[in-house]
Amino acid sequence: MSQHHQKYEIDPYLYVILVLMFIMALPGCICGILGVHLAPLVGSLLFGMAIFAGAFILSWAAEAVQIDISESLAVAILALLAVLPEYAVDFVFTWKSAHDPTQAHYAIANMTGANRLLVGLGWPLILFLYILVKRRKEIVLEENQRVEIFYLAMATIYSFTIPLKGELNLFDTLILVTLFGLYTRRIAKMPTEEPEMVGPVKIVANLPTARRRVVTILLFIFSGTVIFFVAEPFAESLVATGAHLGISEFLLVQWLAPIASESPEFIVAATWTIRGAARSAMKALISSKVNQWTLLVGTIPLVYAISGGFIKPFILDDLQQHELILTAAQSLFGVAVLVNLKFRRAESLLLLVLFLSQLIVAEIRLEVTVIYIILGVIFHIAHRKDLIPAAKIGLNIKK
Numbered sequence: 001m002s003q004h005h006q007k008y009e010i011d012p013y014l015y016v017i018l019v020l021m022f023i024m025a026l027p028g029c030i031c032g033i034l035g036v037h038l039a040p041l042v043g044s045l046l047f048g049m050a051i052f053a054g055a056f057i058l059s060w061a062a063e064a065v066q067i068d069i070s071e072s073l074a075v076a077i078l079a080l081l082a083v084l085p086e087y088a089v090d091f092v093f094t095w096k097s098a099h100d101p102t103q104a105h106y107a108i109a110n111m112t113g114a115n116r117l118l119v120g121l122g123w124p125l126i127l128f129l130y131i132l133v134k135r136r137k138e139i140v141l142e143e144n145q146r147v148e149i150f151y152l153a154m155a156t157i158y159s160f161t162i163p164l165k166g167e168l169n170l171f172d173t174l175i176l177v178t179l180f181g182l183y184t185r186r187i188a189k190m191p192t193e194e195p196e197m198v199g200p201v202k203i204v205a206n207l208p209t210a211r212r213r214v215v216t217i218l219l220f221i222f223s224g225t226v227i228f229f230v231a232e233p234f235a236e237s238l239v240a241t242g243a244h245l246g247i248s249e250f251l252l253v254q255w256l257a258p259i260a261s262e263s264p265e266f267i268v269a270a271t272w273t274i275r276g277a278a279r280s281a282m283k284a285l286i287s288s289k290v291n292q293w294t295l296l297v298g299t300i301p302l303v304y305a306i307s308g309g310f311i312k313p314f315i316l317d318d319l320q321q322h323e324l325i326l327t328a329a330q331s332l333f334g335v336a337v338l339v340n341l342k343f344r345r346a347e348s349l350l351l352l353v354l355f356l357s358q359l360i361v362a363e364i365r366l367e368v369t370v371i372y373i374i375l376g377v378i379f380h381i382a383h384r385k386d387l388i389p390a391a392k393i394g395l396n397i398k399k
Helices: 012-034 039-069 071-081 084-096 101-134 143-159 161-165 169-188 201-205 209-245 249-274 278-308 318-338 343-361 362-382 385-392
Strands: 136-142 342-344
Touching: 012 039, 012 136, 012 201, 012 209, 012 278, 039 201, 039 249, 071 169, 071 318, 084 209, 084 249, 084 278, 101 136, 101 249, 101 278, 101 342, 101 343, 136 278, 143 169, 143 278, 143 318, 143 385, 161 318, 169 278, 201 209, 209 249, 249 278, 278 318, 318 342, 318 343, 318 362, 342 343, 343 362, 362 385
Parallel strands: none
Antiparallel strands: 136 342
């Protein structure tokens, strides 16, 4: 696979972007390694930039590695690395919550915010750009994308049980991580092609084989180091900034942190859409949603248990339960929208308007939850003929 891959034309600005990301990542990384204490607002900006840049570098490494390793191994690695920055921030709050219960709010806030951001803003953004650039009215997904939709549906159905029982426990870990494993195994068996490289990763792709592999490994090491050392001070700075400015720390952690960690993925997906590959862009965002709704949620009680040194459920208060059921309801509607493999303007507007409504007016989140569920049921009934095909492809059941 590595001997005959595509060669790319390199524009000079790609080198500028590559260098810029390293420059953005280094100050925060150095401060994180040395344990330098910064003013809350300065820390939020500096560490936030480092997370942002580190996530970009990680995404380039994840694309480049697909040239050189087996499809199965590539899929398994990429499925995990796609949302590593989000995991890092959320695990910091979860780890601390075992010793400081006040941190538990932030772990759930960060996770639910990232999930709702992907569906409520990311999906509509892709369709909007596609309409703007290609003058199309809808995005028609490929048949094999039913796999992501099926496993997202399974995770969504199970997720409703979590707020109902008021806790996350190791049984949830078993179910959700198993779902992630089944999803990864299924997509590993699907035929894949070398991805169309976008951005500075083209520089890496054009290197001779041995050098490319070394550079790819170094990119993984560098980005992983940045994220590991910056995640905790970034999370702490966000909370401190909220307290200093009189802004809700919960909202900062729920929306600002996910924006920093998800933005590289959004930008790459937007770039693909502008180039006409809207289906690939949607595939990336849906896959990220599956990863977060299975592996990220599932490992919260595991991280909590390891940190505390005890087997004890992660207890959810009323606010956390409401956040989870709202996120599950949005996911239910998202699955119902895509199950027929068509993403239209009206559906996109519904997702965007409902997302912005609960974001701007927090008091109506319960009403928005009900609307999501009602719309999800209505759309599932309307698309009922597509449910069985989605299950068959998701489970790899032959006709």
